[in-house]
Amino acid sequence: MSEQSKHDDTENLETFEDALQTALDAADETQLTEMVDSLSSQEALRQVSLMEPVDRDELMTMLPPESAAELIEEAPAELAVTMIKSLNSTVAAKIMEELHTDTQADIVQDMEAQGSEAILAEMETERADNLRILSQYDPDTAGGLMELEAFSFQIDQTVGAVLKRLIADDSFERHRGQHPYIVDESGKLLGVVSLRDMLRSRRAVKLADILHQPISVLPETSQEALVDLFDENPFLGIPVVNASGILIGVVSRIELAEAELERAEHDSLARQQIGDELRSMPTLLRSRRRLAWLSSNIVLNIIAASVISAYEETLAAVIAIAIFLPMVSDMSGCSGNQAVGVSMRELSLGLTRPVDLFHVLRKELGVGIINGIVLGILIGIVAWVWKDNAFLGLVIGMALAMNTLIAVSIGGTVPLILKNFGIDPAVASGPLLTTVTDMAGFFLVLSLATLFMPQLIS
Amino acid sequence: MSEQSKHDDTENLETFEDALQTALDAADETQLTEMVDSLSSQEALRQVSLMEPVDRDELMTMLPPESAAELIEEAPAELAVTMIKSLNSTVAAKIMEELHTDTQADIVQDMEAQGSEAILAEMETERADNLRILSQYDPDTAGGLMELEAFSFQIDQTVGAVLKRLIADDSFERHRGQHPYIVDESGKLLGVVSLRDMLRSRRAVKLADILHQPISVLPETSQEALVDLFDENPFLGIPVVNASGILIGVVSRIELAEAELERAEHDSLARQQIGDELRSMPTLLRSRRRLAWLSSNIVLNIIAASVISAYEETLAAVIAIAIFLPMVSDMSGCSGNQAVGVSMRELSLGLTRPVDLFHVLRKELGVGIINGIVLGILIGIVAWVWKDNAFLGLVIGMALAMNTLIAVSIGGTVPLILKNFGIDPAVASGPLLTTVTDMAGFFLVLSLATLFMPQLIS
Numbered sequence: 001m002s003e004q005s006k007h008d009d010t011e012n013l014e015t016f017e018d019a020l021q022t023a024l025d026a027a028d029e030t031q032l033t034e035m036v037d038s039l040s041s042q043e044a045l046r047q048v049s050l051m052e053p054v055d056r057d058e059l060m061t062m063l064p065p066e067s068a069a070e071l072i073e074e075a076p077a078e079l080a081v082t083m084i085k086s087l088n089s090t091v092a093a094k095i096m097e098e099l100h101t102d103t104q105a106d107i108v109q110d111m112e113a114q115g116s117e118a119i120l121a122e123m124e125t126e127r128a129d130n131l132r133i134l135s136q137y138d139p140d141t142a143g144g145l146m147e148l149e150a151f152s153f154q155i156d157q158t159v160g161a162v163l164k165r166l167i168a169d170d171s172f173e174r175h176r177g178q179h180p181y182i183v184d185e186s187g188k189l190l191g192v193v194s195l196r197d198m199l200r201s202r203r204a205v206k207l208a209d210i211l212h213q214p215i216s217v218l219p220e221t222s223q224e225a226l227v228d229l230f231d232e233n234p235f236l237g238i239p240v241v242n243a244s245g246i247l248i249g250v251v252s253r254i255e256l257a258e259a260e261l262e263r264a265e266h267d268s269l270a271r272q273q274i275g276d277e278l279r280s281m282p283t284l285l286r287s288r289r290r291l292a293w294l295s296s297n298i299v300l301n302i303i304a305a306s307v308i309s310a311y312e313e314t315l316a317a318v319i320a321i322a323i324f325l326p327m328v329s330d331m332s333g334c335s336g337n338q339a340v341g342v343s344m345r346e347l348s349l350g351l352t353r354p355v356d357l358f359h360v361l362r363k364e365l366g367v368g369i370i371n372g373i374v375l376g377i378l379i380g381i382v383a384w385v386w387k388d389n390a391f392l393g394l395v396i397g398m399a400l401a402m403n404t405l406i407a408v409s410i411g412g413t414v415p416l417i418l419k420n421f422g423i424d425p426a427v428a429s430g431p432l433l434t435t436v437t438d439m440a441g442f443f444l445v446l447s448l449a450t451l452f453m454p455q456l457i458s
Numbered sequence: 459m460s461e462q463s464k465h466d467d468t469e470n471l472e473t474f475e476d477a478l479q480t481a482l483d484a485a486d487e488t489q490l491t492e493m494v495d496s497l498s499s500q501e502a503l504r505q506v507s508l509m510e511p512v513d514r515d516e517l518m519t520m521l522p523p524e525s526a527a528e529l530i531e532e533a534p535a536e537l538a539v540t541m542i543k544s545l546n547s548t549v550a551a552k553i554m555e556e557l558h559t560d561t562q563a564d565i566v567q568d569m570e571a572q573g574s575e576a577i578l579a580e581m582e583t584e585r586a587d588n589l590r591i592l593s594q595y596d597p598d599t600a601g602g603l604m605e606l607e608a609f610s611f612q613i614d615q616t617v618g619a620v621l622k623r624l625i626a627d628d629s630f631e632r633h634r635g636q637h638p639y640i641v642d643e644s645g646k647l648l649g650v651v652s653l654r655d656m657l658r659s660r661r662a663v664k665l666a667d668i669l670h671q672p673i674s675v676l677p678e679t680s681q682e683a684l685v686d687l688f689d690e691n692p693f694l695g696i697p698v699v700n701a702s703g704i705l706i707g708v709v710s711r712i713e714l715a716e717a718e719l720e721r722a723e724h725d726s727l728a729r730q731q732i733g734d735e736l737r738s739m740p741t742l743l744r745s746r747r748r749l750a751w752l753s754s755n756i757v758l759n760i761i762a763a764s765v766i767s768a769y770e771e772t773l774a775a776v777i778a779i780a781i782f783l784p785m786v787s788d789m790s791g792c793s794g795n796q797a798v799g800v801s802m803r804e805l806s807l808g809l810t811r812p813v814d815l816f817h818v819l820r821k822e823l824g825v826g827i828i829n830g831i832v833l834g835i836l837i838g839i840v841a842w843v844w845k846d847n848a849f850l851g852l853v854i855g856m857a858l859a860m861n862t863l864i865a866v867s868i869g870g871t872v873p874l875i876l877k878n879f880g881i882d883p884a885v886a887s888g889p890l891l892t893t894v895t896d897m898a899g900f901f902l903v904l905s906l907a908t909l910f911m912p913q914l915i916s
Contacts, residue, residue, distance in 0.1 A: 257715035272799035283824040341730035350500040366741040
């Protein structure tokens with residue numbers, strides 16, 4: 001199997017899955033390691049996530065810890081936790097030791113205390129203690145994003161010492177282009193040294209003589225503030241110090257970019273009413289999590305439907321209305337969700353803030369009037385032609401026109417209002433919007449129909 | 459205004475907007491520059507995007523080109539293009555010269571040929587020629603993502619020459635931690651030198667003697683392949699060579715991370731039926747773009763509604779059904795969209811591929827059966843209690859149970875099928891799913907109601 005290329009076509013992949021299973025059943029460690037290493041980390045992870053949990057655990061146990069750790073680094077957070085959690089704690093600890101400290105901290109943070117303590121107990125004491133500290137920071141702060149491995153030197157060391165370390169190990173790549181940070185004997189951050197100044201100086205020069213005032217952040221610094229800082233400075237890393245000025249870690253530009261991607265994904269998942277679900281999770285868990293999102297929808301739907309219930313007489317008289325109720329509801333929902341989408345985007349880009357409520361409302365009213373008229377006329381013509389009744393067209397068209405205006409106004413502003421009250425707009429905007437536009441849409445269609453009843457039934 | 463702090467509260471911000479407008483009306487360049495520089499780039503961009511286009515153009519013209527360029531770098535692509543496009547081409551060219559080459563290329567690519575040529579003609583000839591080349595690459599390939607500014611040296615140069623350049627300018631930061639790339643006189647990439655090897659060598663050592671075989675990519679290399687490469691290698695940059703092996707640019711890890719974020723955003727916007735709209739765009743353009751998305755919805759809605767139309771007699775007999783039609787349609791839509799969301803996520807993580815269709819279907823059927831039964835019982839009880847008719851509860855409950863199963867099966871698989879046929883699943887999955895689940899939902903409710911008619915009207 002060693003001639004297996006990295007770019008398999010579909011057929012080879014099926015064979016590959018079977019061969020992997022065979023090697024697993026035979027507990028052939030060498031063969032398994034070779035097979036997994038022959039794949040890109042993404043493809044290897046895909047194979048692992050297609051496996052039954054018991055097979056996955058067996059594979060992770062048999063792989064060398066470095067290879068297993070590569071899979072964990074590639075996995076989305078919730079899968080990484082599941083993969084580690086279900087392993088024997090000795091094996092898990094060995095794999096954990098091979099991970100970046102920020103991945104380690106994410107895993108410890110997402111596990112229950114009991115499970116993580118079993119693994120931490122098997123790890124080197126100092127590293128475990130560090131991890132316990134690191135896992136207490138909020139994941140979207142500098143503390144949660146930082147790595148503990150700072151590229152740091154004592155104030156009395158020389159340029160030669162830094163160059164020696166750069167030569168001796170793979171510090172530069174491992175530290176993702178960090179500058180050397182200079183600390184005193186208590187670990188307090190005193191400054192930072194540029195590569196340029198080091199290269200310009202003799203090896204005997206003391207770091208104390210060429211250090212610059214560093215830009216540093218506290219562990220509580222928010223992800224947004226970090227994005228701003230990295231936008232304004234070209235650095236690849238920013239040191240994190242505690243309240244006493246002690247250097248405790250470094251946030252890298254790359255780690256931050258990855259965190260931004262995760263945040264965008266989280267928002268997108270919340271808008272789609274799912275959490276961080278993966279199909280490799282147990283069915284019952286997936287059902288329960290989806291039902292948790294859906295249960296609020298049932299209640300909101302009942303509220304919206306009660307509007308229809310109040311107009312049963314009108315409906316009974318003009319049954320054709322029932323055809324257009326879901327259409328008006330769906331079209332207004334779509335219009336409103338477009339406005340929600342633009343607001344969510346502008347909020348995340350920092351182009352809109354809750355104080356811009358009236359600016360947004362004014363802008364949405366403009367679009368709402370135009371789109372309301374266009375969509376109203378279109379659906380009005382459809383209703384008129386379909387049911388051969390001009391007044392039906394008028395009722396449905398007017399209702400959709402007005403409801404489009406309502407939908408975009410609410411859709412544009414509701415994320416700002418929710419954000420202002422500290423509610424996650426990605427989670428709540430959609431369901432709230434849909435309920436209001438459904439109620440308003442049903443009310444408009446049915447009350448206009450009641451008003452025009454003589455013309456409609458003639 | 460110079461004491462204006464970076465962290466204004468709401469009140470100060472309003473004052474700030476007024477002061478900015480005053481400075482703009484007075485054409486006070488110094489004051490304007492000072493005010494814009496006092497803000498974080500994000501906040502400065504927000505102020506600019508709140509302005510009327512004519513004021514924005516005036517401000518961009520009065521700012522020093524470096525400050526204007528910072529705003530452009532911060533802006534999302536479509537806003538950056540708009541901001542450059544509406545400027546006088548001499549001013550635009552000056553600002554363009556201050557941008558990263560990849561931002562320049564994005565802008566040239568997104569402008570019509572006529573507009574971009576006017577600007578390119580005002581730029582330095584060689585730079586303009588490079589840009590013309592760069593803007594021809596697909597944005598999600600190595601060619602589209604690379605910067606032209608490679609940190610490159612001739613094969614006959616020495617370690618000393620590299621160190622000298624590192625000392626002389628801000629190469630290291632500007633090249634975002636790139637390694638020095640070594641080329642022959644024709645520009646052909648011969649190798650790469652590590653910082654470690656350079657520091658270990660005397661300054662007189664020829665680069666030829668310490669170079670490594672480089673990992674390089676062709677300009678056509680896809681974004682996915684680059685993600686894999688950076689996952690497997692610790693480098694901060696990967697050189698791009700053309701078919702003859704000539705070094706033409708470098709893709710940086712940071713640029714790639716930003717492109718990944720943009721791609722995630724694009725998918726998310728498409729799912730919400732919007733493009734890259736911002737409220738600073740003209741109202742008519744925003745209307746037209748939203749209507750383009752909505753127009754297909756109208757057609758799909760009419761198709762779905764025609765199912766209701768076929769059962770008008772049933773509806774007329776049991777008018778209460780009309781209350782539950784939008785509920786069944788909405789609930790099934792939500793369930794289906796959850797399944798779409800999980801598939802989209804697994805596709806983008808590389809955990810699922812179109813070949814996994816039956817695996818996904820099997821997994822979704824599991825969730826669909828459980829959630830269908832739970833939701834069906836819930837809505838069935840609601841219908842029974844509300845309308846005091848057990849058979850109505852049975853009809854609505856059974857319909858929702860079955861339609862939930864249909865919705866999650868289609869929702870889970872449709873993104874894979876669309877992807878297999880080369881259709882963007884982010885764009886088409888939602889509307890397609892909603893139409894099918896609406897039709898199936900209406901059909902199930904109304905045909906079951908027809909079947910149980912004697913019991914329903916008794």
